[in-house]
Amino acid sequence: MMSCLFVTTSLHSEETISKAVTIGNSSDAPADLSLSNFFSEGWNQPWSKLQRGEGTPDMSLLRVQTNFLVQLFRLDTSLETGRRSPGFSQSEFVNATVEYALNRRFMPAVFVNHQWLKGRHGSSEDGTAGGIFGRLQLIENRQSSLALNLKVSLPDRDVGEHLTTWSYALAGWEDLSPLGLGRTGFYYHVQHEIFAGPMATGGTRNDATYDVSLAKSWSSPQATLANFTTFVEGFGRTLLDGEHQGRTTTVLTPGFRFTLARRHILMCGVDLPVTSPRANDQIFRFTWISNF
Numbered sequence: 001m002m003s004c005l006f007v008t009t010s011l012h013s014e015e016t017i018s019k020a021v022t023i024g025n026s027s028d029a030p031a032d033l034s035l036s037n038f039f040s041e042g043w044n045q046p047w048s049k050l051q052r053g054e055g056t057p058d059m060s061l062l063r064v065q066t067n068f069l070v071q072l073f074r075l076d077t078s079l080e081t082g083r084r085s086p087g088f089s090q091s092e093f094v095n096a097t098v099e100y101a102l103n104r105r106f107m108p109a110v111f112v113n114h115q116w117l118k119g120r121h122g123s124s125e126d127g128t129a130g131g132i133f134g135r136l137q138l139i140e141n142r143q144s145s146l147a148l149n150l151k152v153s154l155p156d157r158d159v160g161e162h163l164t165t166w167s168y169a170l171a172g173w174e175d176l177s178p179l180g181l182g183r184t185g186f187y188y189h190v191q192h193e194i195f196a197g198p199m200a201t202g203g204t205r206n207d208a209t210y211d212v213s214l215a216k217s218w219s220s221p222q223a224t225l226a227n228f229t230t231f232v233e234g235f236g237r238t239l240l241d242g243e244h245q246g247r248t249t250t251v252l253t254p255g256f257r258f259t260l261a262r263r264h265i266l267m268c269g270v271d272l273p274v275t276s277p278r279a280n281d282q283i284f285r286f287t288w289i290s291n292f
Contacts, residue, residue, distance in 0.1 A: 032141040033104060042104035042137065047071060050140060056175045056183045057217055058145055062269045062285050063233045063253050064211040065171035065189040067145045069101035069137055071292040082281025088125075090118040099135075100292070107135045117159055127158025131165075145173040149189075155197065163197040169209075187213040187233075202243030211235045219258070226259035233269075250274040255285070265289035 033042050047069060050058065060066045060074070073096070080091040095113035102108070112130035119125070133151035140146075149169045155161035169191030176184040191209045199205070215231035233253040239245055255269025271283035 030104065033137055034139055034141070038105075038138065043106070045104045047101035047103055047107075050142070050145075052142065054183075054220060055142070056177050056185050057221070057227050057229070058173045058175075058185060059215060059227075059229065059257065060265075060267075060289065061187060061213055061215060061231055061233060061257070062255055062267060062287060063235045063251075063271075064187045064213045065147075065149050065169050065191070066135070067147045067171040067173045067187070067189075068140065069104065069107040069135060069147075070099050071101055073098055073290045073292070075288045077286050079284045080280050080282075081284075084277070084279055087119060088117040089120045092116045104140075105137050107137075109133050109135070113156075115156065115159065125159045127156040127161075129154050129156035129161070139172075143175045143178070147171050149191075163195040163199065165193055165195055167191055167193040181216075183217040185215045187211070187215065204239045204242035204244070206240040207237055208240060209235070209237045221259075226262065228256070228258040230254075230256045231269075235271075248275065249277075249279070253285070257287075263291050265291075 030045060030048060031037065031041050049068070049070070052058070058068055060070070062076075076093075076095040076097070078093045080093070083089050083091055093113065093115045095111055097109060097111040099107055099109040110130070110132050112128065114126065114128045116126040117124060131151065131153040133149060136148040136150075138146045138148055147170070149167075149171055151165075151167045151169075153165040153167075155163050169189050171189040172187070174186045176186055189209075189211050193207050193209065195203075195205050195207075211233055213231055213233040215229050217227050217229045219225055219228040221227055231254070233255070234250065235253060236248060236250040238248045251271045251273055253269045253271050255267060257265060257267035259265050265288070267285075267287040267289070269285045271280075271285065273280065273282070
């Protein structure tokens with residue numbers, strides 16, 4: 001299926017999409033988006049991806065939430081090894097997402113996922129779930145970007161999940177080139193998650209997740225491996241209530257990404273637990289993105 005999609009799609013990229021309006025320094029370029037013009041700018045304009053030429057690209061990464069609007073199909077896969085749960089020793093996960101910006105301000109999206117859990121004593125389980133989310137572009141200019149993400153994730157009842165997850169997050173990006181760090185971007189998000197549904201006494205109803213990431217691009221947008229980028233992400237989660245209130249876990253995710261055939265983005269990385277108690281030994285991640 002992936003090979004079919006790869007061959008049949010035309011040649012463009014996340015950074016150079018034909019349907020996007022090229023934003024440069026010309027007088028007829030769309031205005032910057034900001035909080036001050038939130039209600040007056042962008043809603044009646046066709047979606048556009050900010051073009052930065054040889055400058056610092058603003059990218060989708062593995063763990064930090066995306067801070068800009070897109071029109072794409074994204075496939076995320078992961079393999080978790082050394083799982084610490086009493087019933088399962090390993091898990092595999094696949095998540096497919098379609099994101100489609102309607103204008104420069106708003107983007108709806110839908111996703112579906114499937115996971116496989118390997119039992120410690122021979123029995124295994126698997127199941128399917130999904131959800132929806134939306135993204136509002138609050139700020140977008142050549143140096144900064146900020147978006148509000150709203151998401152609802154349904155439980156995978158086939159593997160014993162019963163909680164619906166509601167969340168909202170601020171996700172941002174800053175170009176560090178003015179500090180002398182050429183083609184380097186700083187990414188971040190802060191998120192509040194709310195868990196609704198039947199839960200055992202002492203369970204967590206609220207938590208916070210956060211991420212800070214640095215990404216450095218080494219090749220040009222015209223190279224064979226366009227915008228080849230190395231990055232490291234620092235992800236954390238803190239429980240806000242329940243029996244283990246205040247417990248914080250952190251993970252480092254080094255990885256790399258590049259663009260092929262001017263349209264397809266490939267990305268790999270591995271989650272390495274930093275704090276205890278550890279939920280697993282590591283999670284290997286692979287992502288494929290195809291822009292419309």
